[in-house]
Amino acid sequence: MGRRVLITGLGTFWGSRVAQALEADPNVDVIVGLDRKEPTVPLERTEYVRSDESYSILARIVKAARIDTIVHTFLVVDSTQMRSRTIHEINVIGTMNLFAAASAPGSTVRTVVVKSSTLVYGADPKDPVWFSEESRRAQPPKAMVERSLLEVESYVRDFAVDNPHVNVAMLRFSNVLGPDITTPLAKALELPAVPAVFGFDPRFQFVHEADVVRAILFVLEGRVQGIYNVAGDGLIPWSEVAAICGKRTFPLPPFGLGLLSAPLTRLGLDLPPELLELLRHGRGVDNRRLKKVGFDYQYTSAGTVAAFVEALRIRGMVSSSETAYQYERDVEQFFRHSPAVLADTE
Amino acid sequence: MATVPGPEPKRAAAKTTKTASPTRVSRVGPRGRSTSVALVAVPRPDEPVELADPRRSDVDEWGRSEHMREVARRVYGPLYRGWHRVEWEGLDKIPTEGGALLVSNHAGAIPADAPAIMHGIEEELGRPVYGLADEMFKRLPVVGTMWSRVGGVLAHPDNAYRLLREQEQLALVFPEGTKGTGKTYGERYQLRRFGRGGFVQIAMRAGVPIIPIAVVGAEEAMPILWKSNGLAKLLGVPYVPVTANMFAFAALGPLGAVLTLPAKIRIRVLDPVHFDVEPDQPRYSRSLIMDDSERIRQLIQEALLDMLRQRESVWFG
DSSP states (O other): OOEEEEEEOTTSHHHHHHHHHHHTOTTEEEEEEEESSOOSSOOSSOEEEEOOOOHHHHHHHHHHTTOOEEEEOOOOOOTTSSOHHHHHIIIIIHHHHHHHHHTSTTOOOOEEEEEEEGGGGOOOTTOOSSBOTTOOOSSOOOSHHHHHHHHHHHHHHHHHHHOTTSEEEEEEEOEEEOSSOOOHHHHHHHSSEEEEETTOOOEEOEEEHHHHHHHHHHHHHHTOOEEEEEOOSOOEEHHHHHHHTTOEEEEEOSSOHHHHHHHHHHTTOOOOHHHHHHHHHOOOBOOHHHHHTTOOOSOOHHHHHHHHHHHHHHHHHSOOOSOOOOOOHHHHHHHHHOTTSOOOOO | OOOOOOSOTTGGGGOHHHHHHHHHHTTHHHHHHHHHHTTSOOOOOSSOOOOOOOOOSOBOTTSOBHHHHHHHHHHHHHIIIIISOOEEEOGGGSOSSSOEEEEEOOOTTTTSHHHHHHHHHHHHHOOOEEEEEOTHHHHSTTHHHHHHHTTEEEOOHHHHHIIIIISOOEEEEOTTTHHHHTOOGGGTTOOOOOTTSHHHHHHHHHTOOEEEEEEESHHHHSOEEEEOHHHHHHHTSSOOEEEHHHHHTGGGTHHHHHSOOOOOOEEEEOOOBOOOSOTTOSOOOHHHHHHHHHHHHHHHHHHHHHHHHHOOOTTTO
């Protein structure tokens, strides 16, 4: 019998990418995708459920679809996307409900993969050059998104302790760059000149979006357990990141940046507090644990930046004439469930 | 510089000078490659593939740049030779390979001992020294970046372990910390507490010897005449000193406050201290750590007193 997978955050970049990859896997019988937004990529057989992550709905889906694998990608790590209350609802409350549903009596869930972020380590002058999965952060979090992710992780940890028969893997992703994903750092690197805090040249680590999806699928397939950092090899100074992008840097004042953030946002430069700390102190995470269980990266940190630049260049050359995918509920329902559609099995 | 990869491997040995140039040219290679290779999703064969890593600078994971280090050595060299006339004793006790933790006394408002030790070892032994320091440096714009480019690393147990055990480097630490550099002139050459013995624990865990080093002259290079505790507390810094240099070089203005006095610096390397414990333990006996920490402190203190006894002049040694 194949796997029955629930993906939270189907409308997010990661959720849809993972769903697309799982659709190609013959060992996966059922894919249920949950989100508040419609999926932005065409999906063949994933069942999309429009829902918020409320407990009663989650518990019913897990039970009714006999879900055995949960991929929890619906965690907001980009605090510029939405208001902090929404982030709290999605990250903390959503995760709490999800794991409550997964640990209900008679639950069939046996594998859980959570997409967390290296934001949980923070960025502080007292940090070691490399964080291991066991390292603690130097200071309690000030940024709201970091606080919410730490709460999420504590729910995941509780769940893992309470349910020793379930394989729980938590992946902490470093700064993601790639041709298709938009992050605040990517936006900063697309500006004519890259913002940098004067007098600081912190070391940055990147992971390519393809490696992120591959890492999720890797732990899913191998039923890997535990916490893993996911980040490319190498730490690069921010000035060098700008140089690889072929850009100059423009200095932000080293003090009183908080006051500047509102006018900067107006100028199209949305740097949330957690990123300002990162631009000051940087962060490196040790990626050897995931390598040890057999994962191969396809990009180093510098390679990720170079690939990102290359993608930008191509995006600039090729006019985006193809229309974006639009989810049409009735059409999707027709293709999935109408008896008129003949299944295309060879 | 047309270096064609020619079919002459047999003659290569005869031309040692020529073989150096192809390696320099090959640096162009990865830069040229990077633009085209990076995007292609490589199908994965069984053997590990060398990933494209299009770096532009030589800044390593610790933030150190050999290029910047070279510039710093060139700038500091005349000061090292002509101003402080640094002299070493027992430099051969520092291993030419393998990790070791160098432990020294620390003195002067802006301590002259750290650059002297790092410069001397790098010039003489040709191997890098990483200076472990307080996070205070990293909070300061410009200074913090410069500090890490010339080999400064935050004194964090994880950093020290990786440097010493995994990368087998030399790391320099001043266990007195700012308590050593914040001494007033009246307290010169009286070693402060050696922290909480963390340096011993790091060496034990990393399985490397500690090499004690005694430095004479840094105290007189920038003596603290008076310091304001209230102002220091207000600014959140370890000490706000009034140094002799501020008066001696008053004509130079603010530059005078950072220029050291031309005291003769003598550095004595003591016998390495090895620990008879298993590396990689999560914890070591507190009493063992404190015994060894105290012993090393004593060794350095005695060496300092001996060197002071032999010293005839602060300026001429």
